[in-house]
Amino acid sequence: MSQESMNLTLKIWRQANASVKGEMVEYKVSEISDHMSFLEMMDVLNEQLVAKNEEPVAFDHDCREGICGSCSMHINGESHGPDKAVTTCQLHMRSFNDGDTIHIEPWRAKAFPVIKDLMVDRSSFDRIQHAGGFISVNTSGNTQDANAIPIRKEDADMAMDAATCIGCGACVATCKNASAMLFVGAKVSQFALLPQGQVEAKERVQNMVAQMDKEGFGACTNTGACEVECPKGISISNIARMNREYLSATITK
Amino acid sequence: MSTLDSKVPKGDIADKWTNYKNKIDLVNPANKRNIDVIVVGTGLAGGSAAATLAELGYNVKAFCYQDSPRRAHSIAAQGGINAAKNYQGDGDSAYRLFYDTVKGGDYRSREANVYRLAEVSTNIIDQCVAQGVPFARDYGGLLDNRSFGGVLVSRTFYAKGQTGQQLLLGCYSAMNRQIARGKIEMHNRHEMLDVVKVDGKARGIIARNLVTGEIERHSAHAVVIASGGYGNVYFLSTNAMGSNTTAAWKVHKKGAYFANPCYTQIHPTCIPRSGDYQSKLTLMSESLRNDGRIWVPKNLEDVEAIRNGTKKPTDLSEEERDYYLERRYPAFGNLVPRDVASRAAKERCDAGYGVNATGEAVYLDFKSAIERYGKEQAKLQNLDNASQEKITELGAAIVKAKYGNLFQMYEKIVAEDPYKTPMMIYPATHYTMGGVWVDYNLMTTIPGCYAIGEANFSDHGANRLGASALMQGLADGYFVLPYTIGDYLSHDIRTGKIPTDTPEFEAAEKDVKERIEFFVNNKGTHSVDYYHKILGKIMWEKVGMSRNETGLKEAIAEIKALREDFWKNVSVPGGSDQVNAELEKAGRVADFLELGELFATDALNRNESCGGHFREESVELDGEQKGEAKRKDDEYAYVAAWEYKGEPSEAVLHKEQLEFNDIELKQRSYK
Incomplete structure (x- = not known):
């Protein structure tokens, strides 16, 4: 199932702010360990973007232990991704396989307007x-x-x-x-x-x-x-x- | 050297708080409507303070960096909250809770504050139940208690393994009631970036709206800092990603003394780091040590074999295991206090016995407990010839009932079944006892500026006991500050609204804006996390669980050099007028880079070992306690309060001598 070092394709919703249109943008990440949490994988991507002086992907997160309720990603069509009874921060990369393409979107609801990228107003x-x-x-x-x-x-x-x-x-x-x-x-x-x-x-x-x-x-x-x-x-x-x-x-x- | 005035009231310790409340000045209800109070942070301390002050009639402006006050990191506390209710009839009293807290803090806290904390602890439980907090109950419908480390009574109230969450949601509901009435003006996704002083008094703050980037001026008659601890100076800790020292550090730079920064709690039962990408560490309740036995292999060959996968921990016989806590501390064994357990794990790992790839992990084994419970159950169920499998099955069911949620959490993170193979644990930074110095009124050395909860230094001395953080946060916010702040505000009934179009606000806003513009325009080469990780490594290695003079001096020099490099080469993409997480982190790390240096300076000054602060130079040299921490009451029975003077390491030390009139100073022994 899982791999020590995965290469992944990410398709992520990017939207500069509430008043402009957003779109799905493709990124590649490599050498992702299956011990990483999903948000640590996002950290790797963001470090790559910062190194290129590009804007990192904005997302809400805080406690990273499943209790504060900040993190909120819709992953491959499921709230908090494929694992059961976990928040996004508790989802681990062992739930994915080398070569996977992962779609990451914000919560979609009229009452939760997007603030930026994956961050919504709750x-x-x-x-x-x-x-x-x-x-x-x-x-x-x-x-x-x-x-x-x-x-x-x-x-x-x-x-x-x-x-x-x-x-x-x-x-x-x-x-x-x-x-x-x-x-x-x-x-x-x-x-x-x-x-x-x-x-x-x-x-x-x-x-x-x-x-x-x-x-x-x-x-x-x-x-x-x-x-x-x-x-x-x-x-x-x-x-x-x-x-x-x-x-x-x-x-x- | 000036002496600090702690303003502790005269009289018998049990009467101080009552007498104090009888004599303070009050503000009449009509005048409260004309007084504004700013509360920064909405955890247990800030949330309870905001709700209570609003209910009393003050106009409260509350600020949090999260998208809702409900998400402050108090929410992550698992175990419980202490209160001297004596519902179990096991001899508990306010005095005993006071005594346990002072002793557990290794005799480095202020007696009068701790007694008051113990005294009001019982109101907290009454209050929370009235708010609808669903504490655990027994079959008779009354409240249940559990016992926690370092004490002889059962006084801990709990709500499953989510006590912090339930208490915080209680505060949040009390806040919501006041927000609905318009008495709390809530500013979510806002970060305080400076305090504003007018005529020497705290009169407002400068805050950044984290969505629009707008820099805002907010005025008030008093400012309350409830922004939590500074554990993230280590980069890796059990704190939330956003937990930071900025609010506390800004008031320090404006004149509030910072006390005992070197007192940090390193919690022994956390899930170990698995690689360099690690962003935070997860704590597991210390209740696990009631049934788990901690060990590493006796032989280095076995360590090697386990690391390269040729052997499993379950392959090792009893003789091949070193239950080092039971060996070193036969009286308390696996239940020694947090600081002792953490240092012992580090000692074994430093000697090369760490059991995972990073070399920083020890085993926490439930095999004996499963066996013991299994046999007990077999007997209870009259299974005379139960097979080994049946015994294991019965025992595992009991362990699951007690710790099921923790085992599940471990399995989600590590992908190993702790019922079958021992857990791996390692200590991690968890709580900071040090913080902004406050007097008995919880006021800092800036008039009108208060610090409550983990942000202040007051009640836990050099080591905090389990289930006491929640108690202190709520005591400060619900039952202490609302009285003490009134005494101060009674002098402000004729002041009127504080204007924000003044030179003081102007100057503070200009400083904040300049710093932000520097970050977004400095086209540097390294990310903010690059610096934060290096700082964390210096702190962990040289100012961590075990400290010595050479290492501390190196740390001070290294942090200074790192800070200089940061201000030249940090890179922050994106603009200042938008959501910009890198910009938020840059400001926080800039402050950690200063606090770290003061932290090491304080640790260097305190050449004794007490609680969470262990100096290798200060150990017992002979006798039964040989090698254990040695406190030096003659030289160091004081609070070290530091005054900012430009460079953190040049801060001026002020000493508040601690007097122990009601408790005799003794050495802690766990042998």
């Missing part, structure tokens, strides 16, 4: 969180004791599973409708499963869904692609829970 996600992704409690520390309300372990664990969302946007990028239902459903579910989230539950789900629609994300048609590409394995049952929450919020007072 501030729409932040705005959805501003609309209701919180519990209105003051940060004074004068709340009740943390053990005052017992929470069923099962509920706490499910809330945790929903809360592991890293906000990368792979779900949107892979969805044919560019829907953000998995992202929003995960946050709504986290709070819906905890007693602390009950007080504002109705307003929360309605406000977050309204903001999601306003940002231009598409509707959900239950294809399940989001769950498949989610690097954290967030389940689409969270979308179902959000739909229940939404329905009950709209038909009751």
